[in-house]
Amino acid sequence: MVWSNNCLKLLDQTLLPGQVEYIYCHSWERIAEAIKKLEVRGAPAIGAAAAFAMVFGAREAAAANSWNAFKTALLSVSKQLAQTRPTAVNLFWALKRMEEVVERFDENSSPGEVLTALEQEAIAIAEEDKAVNQKISKYGASLFTAPQAVLTHCNAGALATVALGTALGVIREAKAQGNITKVFVDETRPLLQGARLTAWELHQDGIPVTLITDNTAGWVMKNKMVQSVIVGADRIARNGDVANKIGTYSVAVLAREHGIPFYVAAPVSTFDFSIKTGNDIPIEERCANEVKSFGGCCIAPEGISVFNPAFDVTLNSLVTAIITEHGVLRAPYEQAIEKLYQISKKS
Ligand code: MRU
Numbered sequence: 001m002v003w004s005n006n007c008l009k010l011l012d013q014t015l016l017p018g019q020v021e022y023i024y025c026h027s028w029e030r031i032a033e034a035i036k037k038l039e040v041r042g043a044p045a046i047g048a049a050a051a052f053a054m055v056f057g058a059r060e061a062a063a064a065n066s067w068n069a070f071k072t073a074l075l076s077v078s079k080q081l082a083q084t085r086p087t088a089v090n091l092f093w094a095l096k097r098m099e100e101v102v103e104r105f106d107e108n109s110s111p112g113e114v115l116t117a118l119e120q121e122a123i124a125i126a127e128e129d130k131a132v133n134q135k136i137s138k139y140g141a142s143l144f145t146a147p148q149a150v151l152t153h154c155n156a157g158a159l160a161t162v163a164l165g166t167a168l169g170v171i172r173e174a175k176a177q178g179n180i181t182k183v184f185v186d187e188t189r190p191l192l193q194g195a196r197l198t199a200w201e202l203h204q205d206g207i208p209v210t211l212i213t214d215n216t217a218g219w220v221m222k223n224k225m226v227q228s229v230i231v232g233a234d235r236i237a238r239n240g241d242v243a244n245k246i247g248t249y250s251v252a253v254l255a256r257e258h259g260i261p262f263y264v265a266a267p268v269s270t271f272d273f274s275i276k277t278g279n280d281i282p283i284e285e286r287c288a289n290e291v292k293s294f295g296g297c298c299i300a301p302e303g304i305s306v307f308n309p310a311f312d313v314t315l316n317s318l319v320t321a322i323i324t325e326h327g328v329l330r331a332p333y334e335q336a337i338e339k340l341y342q343i344s345k346k347s
Helices: 028-037 043-061 067-082 089-103 111-141 167-176 193-204 214-222 248-257 333-346
Strands: 002-004 007-011 022-025 148-152 180-186 209-212 228-231 242-245 262-265 311-314 321-324 327-329
Touching: 002 111, 007 043, 022 028, 022 043, 028 043, 028 067, 043 067, 043 089, 043 111, 067 089, 089 111, 111 167, 111 262, 111 321, 111 327, 148 167, 148 214, 167 180, 167 193, 167 228, 167 262, 180 193, 180 214, 193 209, 209 214, 214 248, 228 248, 242 248, 248 262, 248 311, 321 333, 327 333
Parallel strands: 148 180, 148 228, 180 209, 228 262, 262 321
Antiparallel strands: 002 007, 007 022, 242 311, 321 327
């Protein structure tokens, strides 16, 4: 994503890999629509896009004739942005950061200085994400000490962040260090983020990719074709339970059965320090048509009932390590995440 000349430029992820087309957003409503439609997706990217949406929201709200009316209007925009997608906590984290900027001002402040501060905060959120992913990549690559094949699920790459990616950032860095021979990419039904986005990103980088259907992952592990798994996350609870794309839990169970390490790469902004376990994570349910059709064709009987959760929760006991910008966390996660919380409060 690129912010320039008061415009947020997003690569339309619904059209990849067939078409590389950009969306030019000039309003908060267009960004909200892009988040809802998954034109922009992935936890950190959703957070950063929402921050820029708040800049547009603030400009609109600045037409109000009092400080209180401005704040009410902007909070209403924030509320509507918060309703776009429920699971990735980065969205709420970014909106809170933007709301906190407004709290630094009062009715004596000039609208210009408030708007400038909001724009600077959105730019900072985006810039920090780039730096954070570089750190995650370095810490994560240290876990890959010998050449090996890795498996990933969904897309936790540059497309899902502001740059580089979390899980794919680690893969990129470990590859540069000579320790990745091949990446197995789960196609990631129903919206195929693996096939359409991860395979595209890695292929563009010249990293060897082998695309598999989601139900091939166990067989690949059984045949010792893969030595580790790494995924991103949408929300991590205080006990280390991890919400990520539906199917992640199955991959983690399979990895445990086959004695393969299961790594999660995520920034502090993906931790929800307010919830104790993964049971408290709201799981987005999406429309039945995503499952009932494939490539525009109906593949199930009309009127059939469908369960289509977009995410699942992997229990902390299945997670070998969580890679953050502050280092690699290992069980017992309650203690490790408490330390991370204390660090995050200071920075
Ligand atoms: O529904 P999506 O495509 O937004 O889901 C994305 C994922 O599950 C990613 O793995 C997660 O957001 C991590 S992105 C660094």
